Amino acid sequence: WKIVKRSLVKGNVLPSTWALKRKRYPDGRIRKYKARFCVRGDKQKYGFDYEETYAPVVQWSTVRMLLT
Helix, strand or coil: CCCCCHHHCCCCCCCEEEEEEEEECCCCCEEEEEEEEEECHHHCCECCCECCCCCCCCCHHHHHHHHC
């Protein structure tokens, strides 16, 4: 990632936040930490902030078939 001045950005600066979670064992001890970066996608404008979206989805049965 690179920090740039807002005046140099072509497009909108979208609001965003970090979503943090702690996964726990059944006895309450912390197993692992998880984090994801969330951006308000509903603030984007087609043709200005993005051109197309792509979200690949695959079934595990297909992956197993290709690996055998």
